[in-house]
Amino acid sequence: xxxxxxxxxxxxxxxxxxxxxxxxxxxxxxxxxxxxxxxxxxxxxxxxxxxxxxxxxxxxxxxxxxxxxxxxxxxxxxxxxxxxxxxxxxxxxxxxxxxxxxxxxxxxxxxxxxxxxxxxxxxxxxxxxxxxxxxxxxxxxxxxxxxxxxxxxxxxxxxxxxxxxxxxxxxxxxxxxxxxxxxxxxxxxxxxxxxxxxxxxxxxxxxxxxxxxxxxxxxxxxxxxxxxxxxxxxxxxxxxxxxxxxxxxxxxxxxxxxxxxxxxxxxxxxxxxxxxxxxxxxxxxxxxxxxxxxxxxxxxxxxxxxxxxxxxxxxxxxxxxxxxxxxxxxxxxxxxxxxxxxxxxxxxxxxxxxxxxxxxxxxxxxxxxxxxxxxxxxxxxxxxxxxxxxxxxxxxxxxxxxxxxxxxxxxxxxxxxxxxxxxxxxxxxxxxxxxxxxxxxxxxxxx
Amino acid sequence: xxxxxxxxxxxxxxxxxxxxxxxxxxxxxxxxxxxxxxxxxxxxxxxxxxxxxxxxxxxxxxxxxxxxxxxxxxxxxxxxxxxxxxxxxxxxxxxxxxxxxxxxxxxxxxxxxxxxxxxxxxxxxxxxxxxxxxxxxxxxxxxxxxxxxxxxxxxxxxxxxxxxxxxxxxxxxxxxxxxxxxxxxxxxxxxxxxxxxxxxxxxxxxxxxxxxxxxxxxxxxxxxxxxxxxxxxxxxxxxxxxxxx
Numbered sequence: 001x002x003x004x005x006x007x008x009x010x011x012x013x014x015x016x017x018x019x020x021x022x023x024x025x026x027x028x029x030x031x032x033x034x035x036x037x038x039x040x041x042x043x044x045x046x047x048x049x050x051x052x053x054x055x056x057x058x059x060x061x062x063x064x065x066x067x068x069x070x071x072x073x074x075x076x077x078x079x080x081x082x083x084x085x086x087x088x089x090x091x092x093x094x095x096x097x098x099x100x101x102x103x104x105x106x107x108x109x110x111x112x113x114x115x116x117x118x119x120x121x122x123x124x125x126x127x128x129x130x131x132x133x134x135x136x137x138x139x140x141x142x143x144x145x146x147x148x149x150x151x152x153x154x155x156x157x158x159x160x161x162x163x164x165x166x167x168x169x170x171x172x173x174x175x176x177x178x179x180x181x182x183x184x185x186x187x188x189x190x191x192x193x194x195x196x197x198x199x200x201x202x203x204x205x206x207x208x209x210x211x212x213x214x215x216x217x218x219x220x221x222x223x224x225x226x227x228x229x230x231x232x233x234x235x236x237x238x239x240x241x242x243x244x245x246x247x248x249x250x251x252x253x254x255x256x257x258x259x260x261x262x263x264x265x266x267x268x269x270x271x272x273x274x275x276x277x278x279x280x281x282x283x284x285x286x287x288x289x290x291x292x293x294x295x296x297x298x299x300x301x302x303x304x305x306x307x308x309x310x311x312x313x314x315x316x317x318x319x320x321x322x323x324x325x326x327x328x329x330x331x332x333x334x335x336x337x338x339x340x341x342x343x344x345x346x347x348x349x350x351x352x353x354x355x356x357x358x359x360x361x362x363x364x365x366x367x368x369x370x371x372x373x374x375x376x377x378x379x380x381x382x383x384x385x386x387x388x389x390x391x392x393x394x395x396x397x398x399x400x401x402x403x404x405x406x407x408x409x410x411x412x413x414x415x416x417x418x419x420x421x422x423x424x425x426x427x428x429x430x431x432x433x434x435x436x437x438x439x440x441x442x443x444x445x446x447x
Numbered sequence: 448x449x450x451x452x453x454x455x456x457x458x459x460x461x462x463x464x465x466x467x468x469x470x471x472x473x474x475x476x477x478x479x480x481x482x483x484x485x486x487x488x489x490x491x492x493x494x495x496x497x498x499x500x501x502x503x504x505x506x507x508x509x510x511x512x513x514x515x516x517x518x519x520x521x522x523x524x525x526x527x528x529x530x531x532x533x534x535x536x537x538x539x540x541x542x543x544x545x546x547x548x549x550x551x552x553x554x555x556x557x558x559x560x561x562x563x564x565x566x567x568x569x570x571x572x573x574x575x576x577x578x579x580x581x582x583x584x585x586x587x588x589x590x591x592x593x594x595x596x597x598x599x600x601x602x603x604x605x606x607x608x609x610x611x612x613x614x615x616x617x618x619x620x621x622x623x624x625x626x627x628x629x630x631x632x633x634x635x636x637x638x639x640x641x642x643x644x645x646x647x648x649x650x651x652x653x654x655x656x657x658x659x660x661x662x663x664x665x666x667x668x669x670x671x672x673x674x675x676x677x678x679x680x681x682x683x684x685x686x687x688x689x690x691x692x
Contacts, residue, residue, distance in 0.1 A: 269681070347652060
């Protein structure tokens with residue numbers, strides 16, 4: 001089991017510090033290798049020059065070899081000729097540098113003398129003589145180890161600062177998340193109108209807040225719809241119940257003629273019809289919501305279907321002296337459930353007849369769409385639908401003419417059923433409408 | 448008043464015994480309404496209030512028809528139906544239920560039911576379907592229907608009243624035929640929707656269409672004549688001829 005740090009902030013800070021420390025370590029190691037190499041390269045060049053000089057002097061002016069130390073500053077060297085020490089400087093002797101060569105080592109190599117000094121020693125062996133020189137490494141070596149010490153002390157300090165800085169920065173960066181969480185915690189079903197704060201809509205948290213706010217908006221809308229639906233449904237359900245109850249109670253209170261009783265009972269049965277129709281319509285929709293209605297798709301010829309639906313409802317149009325014309329063009333085919341589509345089209349056309357005044361014209365046609373879809377258009381010459389209603393007219397119980405009732409009163413579910421019926425077949429309904437010029441409902445089915 | 452009442456006559460055919468119907472229904476109000484309604488129609492009615500009792504009754508004594516609810520205590524309706532069929536009880540079974548999905552219907556009819564009606568149903572439709580079930584198997588030789596001076600020829604689709612020939616649209620003709628076949632009895636909108644318009648889905652906006660068609664039919668067969676034949680029964684439907692009192 002891996003134990004996880006509880007806060008993203010701490011995790012971010014540690015990751016930050018860890019990565020930074022790793023980088024610093026690698027960088028430091030690189031510096032040390034480079035510095036060390038360049039330091040010893042300098043020493044070795046110096047050593048090489050010293051040996052060349054001594055060699056030259058030994059060959060050309062062997063007597064002056066003892067003056068080399070005082071004249072050229074080459075103070076650490078010895079000369080062995082034929083196995084016998086010919087010359088050794090004072091410094092060489094003092095430092096006991098001969099021991100650096102005891103195993104016949106030729107160098108160049110670093111050697112620590114017993115008194116604690118560090119020397120770089122190199123020997124050159126010729127057939128008749130051996131020449132050895134040394135250079136004090138001290139200052140360069142000290143500089144190198146000082147650098148090591150500084151880096152060794154600095155890296156933990158940098159890591160510590162990285163943790164602290166990372167923690168601080170992560171805290172600042174994550175602050176909007178905390179604010180969003182605090183705000184989101186306060187939002188309940190009753191305050192769905194509130195939104196999360198968005199500091200910068202372009203950055204990641206701003207986009208996240210934007211997405212959550214969009215979700216909240218949709219949630220708000222569906223809560224609103226649900227609330228309206230509940231209010232409307234209870235109104236629609238209670239009205240017939242109230243009518244039945246009051247008609248029945250009034251009739252029971254008085255002694256009436258049998259004919260009057262029949263009328264009372266008939267009136268109650270009418271309300272039962274209304275309720276039945278309402279419940280049936282609601283059941284169609286709720287079953288669709290719960291996915292219980294599965295469309296059985298087949299290839300359907302839409303012109304014929306359109307004509308038959310129009311024939312069904314033609315009497316209604318005739319009764320209102322409306323002209324109901326069907327444009328029977330070329331056959332149009334779509335894959336859909338004919339019974340469900342028929343129900344949808346029926347409701348759409350019924351709606352057109354209902355809201356188009358007497359003497360108006362309604363035109364229905366099925367045609368092929370431009371990009372392969374199949375279309376059914378229902379065009380009426382009714383009063384049109386104001387822009388404010390266009391979005392909501394397909395909602396359950398929504399009526400553009402809120403106050404209207406009487407002969408045109410339905411239960412207000414026709415268009416909702418139409419929308420579902422088309423959506424169940426994979427399509428959608430488009431609405432084009434201009435006030436006082438009529439409306440065009442267009443069923444768009446995928447090809 | 449009813450011809451079938453007491454005399455054991457069904458569809459003009461005299462019977463040796465009254466038609467016996469078993470009602471298996473647990474909802475008391477519905478059960479007693481069914482009993483009363485069926486008795487007024489001239490049937491002899493027995494009732495069972497749960498599935499087990501219904502099954503026992505139906506498998507022991509002979510009935511001409513069983514009205515079966517599906518949601519029953521002690522034993523589910525479908526279970527009762529299949530058990531009866533397994534015992535080779537061939538009595539026609541008529542399912543009355545609030546379950547109206549296609550799956551439910553298929554389940555009921557596959558289980559051996561003869562007809563299926565969804566609650567809330569109307570009595571005119573129930574009675575019409577019961578009559579149809581009971582006379583099933585017998586040929587329907589009727590080609591001409593008549594009520595008083597209104598005559599309909601089903602073969603030539605001619606309609607006349609008195610000495611006047613009437614022009615009816617196809618739908619008006621079918622409505623009139625339906626009314627004539629059930630003359631003297633109320634025909635509900637649901638019945639017309641399913642038998643004339645072939646629409647079973649009740650969420651279809653058809654009531655207005657039926658009312659308008661009926662008004663037009665009335666204009667043709669009644670308005671020019673003194674005696675009115677077509678009547679509206681408020682809250683129930685329509686009746687051709689005098690409604691039974």
